[in-house]
Amino acid sequence: xxxxxxxxxxxxxxxxxxxxxxxxxxxxxxxxxxxxxxxxxxxxxxxxxxxxxxxxxxxxxxxxxxxxxxxxxxxxxxxxxxxxxxxxxxxxxxxxxxxxxxxxxxxxxxxxxxxxxxxxxxxxxxxxxxxxxxxxxxxxxxxxxxxxxxxxxxxxxxxxxxxxxxxxxxxxxxxxxxxxxxxxxxxxxxxxxxxxxxxxxxxxxxxxxxxxxxxxxxxxxxxxxxxxxxxxxxxxxxxxxxxxxxxxxxxxxxxxxxxxxxxxxxxxxxxxxxxxxxxxxxxxxxxxxxxxxxxxxxxxxxxxxxxxxxxxxxxx
Numbered sequence: 001x002x003x004x005x006x007x008x009x010x011x012x013x014x015x016x017x018x019x020x021x022x023x024x025x026x027x028x029x030x031x032x033x034x035x036x037x038x039x040x041x042x043x044x045x046x047x048x049x050x051x052x053x054x055x056x057x058x059x060x061x062x063x064x065x066x067x068x069x070x071x072x073x074x075x076x077x078x079x080x081x082x083x084x085x086x087x088x089x090x091x092x093x094x095x096x097x098x099x100x101x102x103x104x105x106x107x108x109x110x111x112x113x114x115x116x117x118x119x120x121x122x123x124x125x126x127x128x129x130x131x132x133x134x135x136x137x138x139x140x141x142x143x144x145x146x147x148x149x150x151x152x153x154x155x156x157x158x159x160x161x162x163x164x165x166x167x168x169x170x171x172x173x174x175x176x177x178x179x180x181x182x183x184x185x186x187x188x189x190x191x192x193x194x195x196x197x198x199x200x201x202x203x204x205x206x207x208x209x210x211x212x213x214x215x216x217x218x219x220x221x222x223x224x225x226x227x228x229x230x231x232x233x234x235x236x237x238x239x240x241x242x243x244x245x246x247x248x249x250x251x252x253x254x255x256x257x258x259x260x261x262x263x264x265x266x267x268x269x270x271x272x273x274x275x276x277x278x279x280x281x282x283x284x285x286x287x288x289x290x291x292x293x294x295x296x297x298x299x300x301x302x303x304x305x306x307x308x309x310x311x312x313x314x315x316x
Contacts, residue, residue: 003058010050014070017043021070024077044074097266098306100259104232107239108263111174111231114186115224118193119200126201136191136198164275167223168268171230175237175264182238189231214288217295218281222274225302226267233260233267 020040051067058064101108125132133142170192177184203212240256241249281294 003061003063006054006058007063013043013046013050014067017047017070017074021073021077040074040077044071047071047074092262092265093269096262097269098308100262101229101266101306104236104259104263107235108228108232110235111185111189111228114189115193115228115231118190118195119197122194122197123201123204126198127204130202130205133198133202136194137202142202164271164278167227167271167274171227171264171267171271174227174231175234175260178234178237178260179241180238181241182235185231185234185238188234189227192227210288210292214291214295215282218291218298219274219278221295221298221302222270222277226270226274229263229267229270233263236260236263 017040020036020043023036024040047067048071051064051071054061054064054067122132122136125135170188174185174188177188200212203209236256237253237260240253244252247255277298282291284291
């Protein structure tokens with residue numbers, strides 16, 4: 001009698017799993033929607049628990065044979081899902097990374113404000129007294145900059161790779177320095193903000209601000225977003241050391257470091273895309289207005305990308 005109640009309560013899960021097994025058998029894993037794969041994994045785990053329960057309370061029953069065969073059929077497809085690298089990459093890009101950004105957005109926003117503070121302080125210092133730019137930028141760098149920005153004289157592929165490597169280094173350092181109670185991350189964000197603010201201040205005084213913006217923003221929006229995300233990951237690491245909550249400190253640090261790595265990997269992908277834009281789009285001899293419009297589209301695209309998890313959780 002109790003077995004019949006158990007069957008009646010859970011049969012819909014088994015039937016749904018059967019349907020998904022049939023779907024997987026007829027289609028390539030790459031053509032199946034992520035939500036169906038996610039549901040399949042959930043049903044596989046649930047049915048596995050049901051099988052363990054049946055083996056304990058209803059051994060050698062027809063129900064045990066049925067569930068054992070069902071799990072066996074599902075296991076083949078489970079192996080396919082877990083071993084498909086394209087699925088893992090697609091899942092990370094389309095779901096895991098934007099969901100992590102949404103979850104830890106307060107830390108990323110804090111990272112942005114720290115960076116912004118550095119920009120504002122150095123910018124206003126420089127436009128008040130240009131000599132203060134030496135506090136933030138090396139003299140040889142300032143001497144080498146042509147504030148008229150003659151793009152034809154620049155080696156864009158080389159510059160692109162160098163800036164990408166530097167920004168990846170900054171992102172890694174911003175994350176790793178979170179181990180110093182978050183203070184290292186705050187320093188990296190603030191100092192790099194000061195560098196950008198000082199450079200912008202010098203352009204404001206000596207150069208063409210519109211041209212400067214058209215050379216910086218097309219790739220810069222992606223680059224800065226990536227740095228803010230990496231900085232947020234560093235702040236998460238620092239918080240886990242300061243406030244472990246109900247967890248043991250070491251366990252919580254390890255747990256949050258793994259979360260931070262997800263954010264860091266996503267930010268590195270952003271930096272690679274930014275480097276491609278800088279190498280192939282920025283050098284184009286087109287109007288600065290077009291480049292700024294492209295920058296605006298980039299900002300809209302990033303916003304829509306990160307809003308997707310929110311829309312999934314809060315449908316209209």
